[in-house]
Amino acid sequence: MNLHPKIRPLWQRALAIPALTLLMAYKALRLPRWILPRAIRSIATHWDYSMFWMLIRSGVTRAYIDQPCEFKQPDSYEPKVLVAPEYQLSTDQIRQFNKDGFLGPFDAFSREEMADFRVEMLAAENTKSKTYDFCTPRDRHFEMPRLWDHMTSPAITERLAQLLGPDLLCWRSQLFYKGPHSPAIQFHQASTFMVEDYLDPAIFPSDLSEIFQLTVWVAVDDATPENGCMQFVPGTHDSIRTITFGGEEGFYGAQFSLDFDRDAHDIVTLPVKAGQFIIFAERCIHGSPPNTTDGHRLAFNIRAIPTNIPVYTDKEKYRSVYNGGKYYLKNWGVSVLRGEDHHQLSRSVDPRELHKDFARELPKAA
Ligand SMILES: O=C(O)CCC(=O)C(=O)O
Ligand SMILES: [Fe+2]
Numbered sequence: 001m002n003l004h005p006k007i008r009p010l011w012q013r014a015l016a017i018p019a020l021t022l023l024m025a026y027k028a029l030r031l032p033r034w035i036l037p038r039a040i041r042s043i044a045t046h047w048d049y050s051m052f053w054m055l056i057r058s059g060v061t062r063a064y065i066d067q068p069c070e071f072k073q074p075d076s077y078e079p080k081v082l083v084a085p086e087y088q089l090s091t092d093q094i095r096q097f098n099k100d101g102f103l104g105p106f107d108a109f110s111r112e113e114m115a116d117f118r119v120e121m122l123a124a125e126n127t128k129s130k131t132y133d134f135c136t137p138r139d140r141h142f143e144m145p146r147l148w149d150h151m152t153s154p155a156i157t158e159r160l161a162q163l164l165g166p167d168l169l170c171w172r173s174q175l176f177y178k179g180p181h182s183p184a185i186q187f188h189q190a191s192t193f194m195v196e197d198y199l200d201p202a203i204f205p206s207d208l209s210e211i212f213q214l215t216v217w218v219a220v221d222d223a224t225p226e227n228g229c230m231q232f233v234p235g236t237h238d239s240i241r242t243i244t245f246g247g248e249e250g251f252y253g254a255q256f257s258l259d260f261d262r263d264a265h266d267i268v269t270l271p272v273k274a275g276q277f278i279i280f281a282e283r284c285i286h287g288s289p290p291n292t293t294d295g296h297r298l299a300f301n302i303r304a305i306p307t308n309i310p311v312y313t314d315k316e317k318y319r320s321v322y323n324g325g326k327y328y329l330k331n332w333g334v335s336v337l338r339g340e341d342h343h344q345l346s347r348s349v350d351p352r353e354l355h356k357d358f359a360r361e362l363p364k365a366a
Helices: 010-028 038-046 049-057 089-102 112-125 145-151 154-164 350-362
Strands: 062-064 102-107 168-179 185-188 214-219 230-232 242-248 254-258 267-271 276-281 286-288 297-306 318-321 327-329 335-338
Touching: 010 038, 010 049, 049 062, 049 276, 089 102, 089 154, 102 154, 102 267, 112 168, 112 297, 145 168, 145 297, 145 350, 154 214, 154 276, 154 297, 154 335, 168 318, 318 335
Parallel strands: none
Antiparallel strands: 062 242, 102 276, 168 297, 168 335, 185 286, 214 276, 214 297, 230 267, 230 286, 242 254, 318 327
């Protein structure tokens, strides 16, 4: 299944309802899964009953945006590691982060560094990824040494470590080219990133009620309310919401609206200067309004997890609804952002080794 959240024609929905009901009963009766085709087996394994039930009772017009889970406040707001004084977070900041679901902005890079990186980002925009062999903004750190250098800057990793622990992996990155006069990225949230193909989670935390993955979002251009800076709905990392299919186009062609009470929540608009970053739990509702200016709003993100969380396990490929295309995972791997990967639960790639290989492949200057 591919959760393309457009309202399906009535006949398709009429067929889907009995099929989903049957599969839910199949799961409840614990009938053998190995005889099911791969995609159906994934659904029977990874969807919980509330996911089936939401689709069935809404006539296939509503679904959980990702694997449902609820957040439990931690027992302590002490930092998980002690870091150099210039990067230290206070317990008040950590408490605030757990209350709101996001923190920042923090300084990481100079304006000049971001101006240089901007040129590199724009040059890469319409080029094929060496990892996936099609044009995609994902995981370009495998081939862009400067991106990986920025991602592993202590200004970022030392702050992440205080929230997530000492040993950290990046399992995905993304470049954001929010072009002149481009649409909003609708409010969204994610837990285990099942949202991608709605078949399998990407990450497999042992406790869904913890914050198990963090996103770092780095502004390459100044991000302003006019060019579509980030917006957050504080406190909404408490639970995963549903989406109603249809509605306004945005978010890479997807059509949906996230179900939450817009009147009951404050929406925080967070302007960020080039070279600054924000840390947030992807499960906190966030998005960005349209870019109404004539310029770009460039940014990149890092998706970080502790090393005790497996990623993709035996998956060969996934299909992303939001960054079109099939992503074959044979060249993909998690990469150590900080500390060491003692667990070795996922395929891993050292971007610096890849960069050396790519540099050797480049034709020698005459
Ligand atoms: O760049 C944006 O506007 C959205 C970023 C986002 O959703 C993310 O980094 O998870
Ligand atoms: Fe996001």
